[in-house]
Amino acid sequence: MVGRNLSVSAREQQKALDDALVTIRQQISLMKKCLATKNKFMDALKHASTFLNELRTNVLSPKQYYELYIMVFDGLEVLAQHLKTNHPNDHLADLYELVQYAGNIIPRLYLMITVGTVYMSIPDSPVKEIMKDMMEMCRGVQHPIRGLFLRYYLSQRTKDLLPTEFKSNKDESIGDLTDSIQFIITNFVEMNKLWVRLQHQGHSSEREKRVAERKELQILVGSNLVRLSQLDNIDKTYYKEHILPTLLEQIIQCRDVIAQEYLLDVIIQVFPDEFHLATLEDFFNATLNLNDQVSLKTILMTLIGRLIDFKQRESDTDFTESFKSLNLEDIFDKFIDFINKINELKPDLPSEDFCVILEGICKLSIAYYPENFDNVNCIYKYAADKFKEVGTGESSSQEQWKSLLLIPMSSYSSIKSILRLDSSYLEFLGLQKPSVRKSASLDIIDCLLLNEVKLTTEEEVRKILEILKNLVTAEEDPTVKDLGLTSPSHSSSAIFGIDSSPDEKQDSLEVTLQQEKLAKFLHLIYNIDPYKHFGLLAESKKYLSLGQNKIKYTYPTLVFIVLKLVRKLNLLKKVETKEQRVQISHLFQFVSGVIGEMGELNIAPILRLNLNLVTAQLADEVSLVDVAYDFFIESFLIYEQSLVDSRAQYQSLVIIINKLIESTKMIEFNVENFNKLITKCTLYGSKLLKKTDQCRAVYLASHLWWIVKEIDDSSLSHISLKKDEKRVLECLQKALRVADNILDARASLELFIEILNQSLYYFIHGNEMVTVKYLNGLIELIDSNFTTAQKESATDRAALETTHKHFARTLKYMNEQRAIDDRFKEIKLSIE
Amino acid sequence: MDPKICAPPLAPPISPKLTAVWVSVIFLSKMLILAIGDLHIPERAVDIPHKFKKLLQPSGRIEQVLCLGNVTNSQSTVEFLKSLSLDFQIVKGEFDRDLNLPLSLVFTYDKLRVGLVNGFQIVPKADPLSLLAQARLMDVDILIYGSTHKVEAYTLDGRFFVNPGSATGAFSSSNMDQEDLDTVEAFIEEHKVKDTKKESTDAAPEETEKKDQEEEKEEKPNDENTLEIEEYMDPVPSFCLLDIQGSVCTLYLYTLIDGDVKVDKITYRKEEQE
Amino acid sequence: MSFIFKSPLDIELRLDGEDSRETVEQKGLKGRKEKLLLYKDGETVKGQVTIRTRDNKRVEHTGIKIQLLGSIETSNDGIVADNFLSMAHELASPGELRHPETFAFEFRNVEKQYESYRGINIKLRYYLKVTVSRKSADVIREKELWVYQYEDPHEQAEQPETPTSSVKMDVGIEDCLHIEFEYSKNRYSLKDVIVGRIYFLLVRLKIKHMELSLIRRESSGSPPNQLNESETVVKFEIMDGAPVRGETIPIRLFLGGFDLTPTYKDVNKKFSTRTFLSLVLIDEDARRYFKQSEIILYREKNE
Known part of the structure; x- marks a missing residue:
């Protein structure tokens, strides 16, 4: 055998493996032949010994060695079966001695174990002695890989043969469960030593390779623990007193990082949860004595994960049963004691890991004591203290701290439980960097939204807003400040612009998204009682107002929620008595205040105007026509004072017109006010800057004097709420004049055609002042203007063509209407 | 003459199961135009209903988004709509604060001309005769308008009038029907x-x-x-999809009623003229 | 040697109970295995010698005798045999052999004070030798016996110079290796098992294996011309891989299956065989470190 050589190439290894496999295969088949022949048993043994010799190899990787092992195992299984069926008891004892003459230790011990375990399987054999002897002799193999496999073989072979009962009157030679446990533990200890030793062999440059090899071999070591866990008749007391201490001692003593991490993990995985609960302190103490490089966090999280699963797996009653039987006081306290110890004994533990551990304990407490909020408070207190001590730390740990903040959201069955925590949570939150706080708050909102958690009491709303306060409040963006940037809009501003006044700065995309989420959150505030609901909204507004400029993101949502409440109250017939009307007016006052606050900050004028309009609409819906009037007036004021962009002016005016048209209650109950408004509105139209806007605004305003309401879908009847034919015509005429004054012939014509279309609306609706004669005049006018325009070379012919097509489409439509409306037949259509 | 007579009867409600098939068929087969508007997020609604978002999001079949305005206070919603198609068009609604947005737009699809207005500038609001005059002015076969939060589609004097309603079912300050x-x-x-x-x-x-x-x-x-x-107070959330081929427009009206998405189909065919 | 020429006589030497008597298998000349009959000290050796003539020829002889010999052969410089035992019986007086004749013989209660041994330079043999003396050339037939010498362990235990308590040794290389080598005792019967342990107090060597070996050392002659030969009888791996400080490696070596020789000291002032237990550590550079210590082996009486 050559020494473990660095230069053994993969190819050579493969060759060695193939050769060995061939030899083993041949020898197994020769052995089988001999076993089948009389008096050839000794030869069979020789063949067995020969193939076992292949296991003495030095050049294979653990995986390759395992291949050999598997084949050898099968071969030995044949031998064992033969022994079992063909050899009487006494002979086996001799045979056990006989095979020990083998000169090489590896074949000798494999044979010995094979014979020994067959011997064990026979009634009245000295099981205990055989066990002891085999175990003892295995010490002769000190080579890590060969030793591990040999002992694995021992473990596999003895698997079903070890005594499984405790016996009070011990038959010394037979042995009992105690001996089996001893046997497995010894094997475990020895295997672990070999496994750890592998790390220290060979050249230091091959460290990585050895780590990999050890990982491949770990399962051999772990199998002993699995075997232990499979022994029935062990209770948790026995485990605590006799098994765990030995295992932990070995694990601690070996000082090896890989071994400690792996084996503790296996212990957690294989033994029953009840055992873990019964031995928490022992386990904790052990973890405090591990190699410093061992990830305490990983081990503890595995344990905690197990315990939480246990709680969740067991049905509640079962769990209570088994939990009670453990007779434990608060396991949480044990964890806290443990944390104290960590703090004391492991000052170098990264705060990130510490945080993960706290997180785990927090989850555990929630799983085990969902009603005990003190536990969780305690964790946050702890976290806060620790945080004060270590500071914000590396950026990588920030995520961890944040994750700890979100535990209540993910762990409690009711997300609202977060609201039952005390100030420790807030304190801890408050210590975090603003970015962490924000991010955590956003996650909290996401979680609430995802689960559609409704916040129904003032306390809940207040508490949650206290947590979310960091999102609400207006903080200076530190980067902007630092870099001396005044307008961050150049960098990553929102996708769409806003109707801001020029001096209103645009927020970053980040802020916009945050505020959007905050606004969404407001929809979670709910109480089935509309007035209580309103109270909650009023409460939350107190917080939102801290946002200063940011209220433009959140206040509109408040307005709409309140308006919806208004409608709800109306539907519930709660706006009928005088008292009720007074009560509901508080809602409108609130809205007015909200919009007013935005006004004070002089932000988002178009938005404010629109908010006033929708509020007016709702006020009209609930027949508070005076309130509606006030809100209309408010929007007019904004229109006059704050809208500077002509596009904004025109669009707002169109919106106002539409809202007024819909304000049917006002027309019904206070037409004077209504008339004031529409007059004013029409006037605004005529004062618009651009002539085209003026013209359109005025012809659209004509609708304000001609308001028709459908009564029923099926019948074609409608009520005319407002029917001022004269004013309609005046508007149309005024629009025509404006259009006529436009120098650009095409633009002028286009507007004429639009007015023609507008006129057709009234014609169809039966406005008697919009007559056939009027329409004919209009068509003639357009015709002649086209003729004039076409002569003027200055006009863009293509554009004119487009306009003319519009005219043609209009005429065509009129022509088609002749089929259903005889009146159209009187109109002279200029199309041929 | 009352335009409501010309309005096509709404198709009988399709069973939810069929609707699902329907919806997927529509999304798989054609390139469509989405007409959507009057979202009023966050002032009056939290978001587009989840079921609508689910329908719209992954399709990739939307050729063009026509937005009828009242959306720009919600950057997140605008981004969502923009994500639905590369071609996003919007006209200004009364609550959109960017004065640079166009008040009307005209597109030609195949043999049909389609006009887009928010509707706040139609006086009286949503009045059929006024809409007709507007359509004549813009020389369009189909006029898509909004501002009433009421989903509606009808043919009048050979022209097709489509109001996709409010996609969020936003509160409307106008009197209820x-x-x-x-x-x-x-x-x-x-x-x-x-x-x-x-x-x-x-x-x-x-x-x-x-x-x-x-x-x-x-x-x-x-x-x-x-x-x-x-x-019962809130309008029904709705939007429209248009599929235009030659001189035929197939309109799909999506409404969310009692938590279920309902789809109605209306076909408009422009009469060929000499 | 006596078969170079075709012998005129065929001598058959049969021992009583040849088929039922315990035998010992030994590697003979040319590596062939032969089975030898086993005798104990003080046991009677008896049997028959049958002599047949070939081709019915008459063969004259000057006497026929059978000897029981015990000899130590050393091959230091050529083979020198030295008989420590020599007994003889006359089977026939000089005469003529014409027909096959059978002669019974018996050496009663022969003292066989040493064990048979075949080593490298030394052989200790017991054999029967039939000699038909002739004028021309004698016809000789030999048959080797094997003799075991048993020891009663209780007797031995009383001897003060051979303690049976456990043996413990501290072995080491300064600042490099320090082990405790411990085994149960220093006297073992040949069927015994060596049990012990190695405890590593300090390991800075990169050890690859550890073996136990049993080495038989045969020494013959006397100083200054003493000849020592060592032979590893057993090589037994007891550890694979490198242990760390604090590790204990068990030792268990069954002796029964090996061809070991009891410890003989100064047999007839001619030779000794001793057995050493050797612990060998082999490091990654194939350097061997070892520690030897003698163990006394003896043959234990079977029940």
Whole structure:
């Protein structure tokens, strides 16, 4: 055998493996032949010994060695079966001695174990002695890989043969469960030593390779623990007193990082949860004595994960049963004691890991004591203290701290439980960097939204807003400040612009998204009682107002929620008595205040105007026509004072017109006010800057004097709420004049055609002042203007063509209407 | 003449199972145009319903997104819509604050011209004659408009009018339809009846199951002040998909009713003209 | 030697109970295995000698005798035999042989004070020798017997110079290796088992294997011309791989299956055979480190 050589190439290894496999295969088949022949048993043994010799190899990787092992195992299984069926008891004892003459230790011990375990399987054999002897002799193999496999073989072979009962009157030679446990533990200890030793062999440059090899071999070591866990008749007391201490001692003593991490993990995985609960302190103490490089966090999280699963797996009653039987006081306290110890004994533990551990304990407490909020408070207190001590730390740990903040959201069955925590949570939150706080708050909102958690009491709303306060409040963006940037809009501003006044700065995309989420959150505030609901909204507004400029993101949502409440109250017939009307007016006052606050900050004028309009609409819906009037007036004021962009002016005016048209209650109950408004509105139209806007605004305003309401879908009847034919015509005429004054012939014509279309609306609706004669005049006018325009070379012919097509489409439509409306037949259509 | 006469009757409800097949067939076979709008996030709604998002998200079959506006206060929603197709088009709604957004857009698909407006500039709002005038002005065969939060599709004077409604079922400040008001009314009435009924059944506890239900209800305060009627007040969330081939447009109307997605199909064919 | 010429006589030497008597298998000349009859000290050796003439020729002789000889042959410089035992019986007076004749013989209660032994330079043999003396050339027929010498362990135990308590040795190379080598006793019967352990107190060597071997050392002659020959009888691997400090390696070696020789000291002032237990450590560079110590072997009486 050559020494473990660095230069053994993969190819050579493969060759060695193939050769060995061939030899083993041949020898197994020769052995089988001999076993089948009389008096050839000794030869069979020789063949067995020969193939076992292949296991003495030095050049294979653990995986390759395992291949050999598997084949050898099968071969030995044949031998064992033969022994079992063909050899009487006494002979086996001799045979056990006989095979020990083998000169090489590896074949000798494999044979010995094979014979020994067959011997064990026979009634009245000295099981205990055989066990002891085999175990003892295995010490002769000190080579890590060969030793591990040999002992694995021992473990596999003895698997079903070890005594499984405790016996009070011990038959010394037979042995009992105690001996089996001893046997497995010894094997475990020895295997672990070999496994750890592998790390220290060979050249230091091959460290990585050895780590990999050890990982491949770990399962051999772990199998002993699995075997232990499979022994029935062990209770948790026995485990605590006799098994765990030995295992932990070995694990601690070996000082090896890989071994400690792996084996503790296996212990957690294989033994029953009840055992873990019964031995928490022992386990904790052990973890405090591990190699410093061992990830305490990983081990503890595995344990905690197990315990939480246990709680969740067991049905509640079962769990209570088994939990009670453990007779434990608060396991949480044990964890806290443990944390104290960590703090004391492991000052170098990264705060990130510490945080993960706290997180785990927090989850555990929630799983085990969902009603005990003190536990969780305690964790946050702890976290806060620790945080004060270590500071914000590396950026990588920030995520961890944040994750700890979100535990209540993910762990409690009711997300609202977060609201039952005390100030420790807030304190801890408050210590975090603003970015962490924000991010955590956003996650909290996401979680609430995802689960559609409704916040129904003032306390809940207040508490949650206290947590979310960091999102609400207006903080200076530190980067902007630092870099001396005044307008961050150049960098990553929102996708769409806003109707801001020029001096209103645009927020970053980040802020916009945050505020959007905050606004969404407001929809979670709910109480089935509309007035209580309103109270909650009023409460939350107190917080939102801290946002200063940011209220433009959140206040509109408040307005709409309140308006919806208004409608709800109306539907519930709660706006009928005088008292009720007074009560509901508080809602409108609130809205007015909200919009007013935005006004004070002089932000988002178009938005404010629109908010006033929708509020007016709702006020009209609930027949508070005076309130509606006030809100209309408010929007007019904004229109006059704050809208500077002509596009904004025109669009707002169109919106106002539409809202007024819909304000049917006002027309019904206070037409004077209504008339004031529409007059004013029409006037605004005529004062618009651009002539085209003026013209359109005025012809659209004509609708304000001609308001028709459908009564029923099926019948074609409608009520005319407002029917001022004269004013309609005046508007149309005024629009025509404006259009006529436009120098650009095409633009002028286009507007004429639009007015023609507008006129057709009234014609169809039966406005008697919009007559056939009027329409004919209009068509003639357009015709002649086209003729004039076409002569003027200055006009863009293509554009004119487009306009003319519009005219043609209009005429065509009129022509088609002749089929259903005889009146159209009187109109002279200029199309041929 | 009332345009509602021309509106095609909505297809009978398809069973949920069939709907699922339907939906997948649609998404697998064709490139489609999505018409969606009036989302009003976050002011009036939290998000596009999850079931809609699930339908839309992975398809990759959406050729173009036509957005009818009232969405731009939610950057996240805009990003979602933009993620559905490389071609994202939007017109300005009354609550969109960017004045640079177009008020109307026209696209030509095969033999059809499609116009897109939010509808706030149509006076009176959603008035069929005004819409018709708008369609004439824009010279479009199909006019997609919004702002009423009511899903609707009808043919009038040879043109096709499509309102995809509000994808979030957002609260609308306009007066509710009589039909919807009647529904709410009926619901409230029903609960009043139940309340009175309850007093009578208290004495006769033979139906235990029913009694259990009543007991649950008892935890909540009783007077009608506290009825949950939000569900009946809100518009139905909806959006549309258009599949245009030649001079035919197949329109799929998606609505979310009682938590289930319902799909209706309407076909519009442009009459060939001399 | 006596068969170079074709012998005129055929001598058959039969011992009583030849078929039932215990035998010992020994490697004979040219590696052939032969079975030899086993005799004990003080046991009578008896049998018959049958002599036949060939081709019915008459053969004259000057007398026929049978001898029982015990000799030690040393091959230091040529073979020198030295008889320590010599007994003889006259079977026939001088005369003529014409027909086959059978003669019974008996050596009563012969003292056989040494065990038979075949070593490298030494052979200790017991044999019967029939000699038909003739004027021309004698006709000789020999037959070897094998003799075991048994020891009563109880007797031996009383001898003060051979303690039977366990043997413990501290062995080491300074700052490099330090082991404790311990085994149960220093006297073993040939069917015994050596049990012991190696305890590693310090290991800085990169050990690859550890073996036990049993070495038989045969010495003959007397100083200064003493000749020593060593032969490894048993080689037995007891450890594979490198142990660490604190490790204990068990030793168990069954002796029964090996061809071992009891310890003889100064047999007839001619030779000694002794057996040494040797512990060998082989390191990764194939260097061997060993520690030898003598063990006394003896043949134990069977029940």
